[in-house]
Amino acid sequence: MIFALDLEGCIAPEIWPVLGATYRLPDFALTTRDIGDFDELMQRRVNAARQAGIRLADLQKLAHAVEPYLGAREFIARLRAMGNVVIISDTFHEFSDPLAAKLGGVNLFANRFELDDEGIISGFKLRIRGQKERIVSGFKSAGFKVAAMGDSMNDFSLLRSCDFPVLYRPVDALLREFPSGARADNLDDALAHFEAAKARLDETGELL
Numbered sequence: 001m002i003f004a005l006d007l008e009g010c011i012a013p014e015i016w017p018v019l020g021a022t023y024r025l026p027d028f029a030l031t032t033r034d035i036g037d038f039d040e041l042m043q044r045r046v047n048a049a050r051q052a053g054i055r056l057a058d059l060q061k062l063a064h065a066v067e068p069y070l071g072a073r074e075f076i077a078r079l080r081a082m083g084n085v086v087i088i089s090d091t092f093h094e095f096s097d098p099l100a101a102k103l104g105g106v107n108l109f110a111n112r113f114e115l116d117d118e119g120i121i122s123g124f125k126l127r128i129r130g131q132k133e134r135i136v137s138g139f140k141s142a143g144f145k146v147a148a149m150g151d152s153m154n155d156f157s158l159l160r161s162c163d164f165p166v167l168y169r170p171v172d173a174l175l176r177e178f179p180s181g182a183r184a185d186n187l188d189d190a191l192a193h194f195e196a197a198k199a200r201l202d203e204t205g206e207l208l
């Protein structure tokens, strides 16, 4: 069994609003909860960084200070006792690798930045965009059952393609897509859903 989790908004706070608050750039503070089109969202963030002349290294100082939600490390440890855990996120390795380490060294699949000669972000490689569904399908075709958790529309394909979706404090648009999906308002709720799913799997061979 594999648990495929979104990162920001689920087990750690959103990083860009932290950057937005520090640099007072409204385009930084927007998140996937505000704009469903991730490409548009990233373009706005990159343009804002370029115009302000902010280097990736400056942003990393702030991003690397972000801590997981209280209890998140324990939550992942409990999931690991039941199966494999991967984080599939639209975040960037340059920001979130330390966060993955703080969460107990969990596997992170994320995007990467491109930099110019001065260390300012010039673009991005979206390894994850549109790929969440493929990653889940790959696990499934290898014979794994996949349970997933996400909070925003950028998790739609992840949640649709998995065997057991958990909506974590979902935005309204996501809730409309999965009206009968398991819903969690905190990590205790989420763990209870996953434990029940694992018990069903052990008993019936299916997660639902």
Ligand SMILES: [Mg+2]
Residues within 6 Å of the ligand: 006, 007, 008, 009, 010, 032, 150, 151, 152
């Ligand atoms: Mg999220």
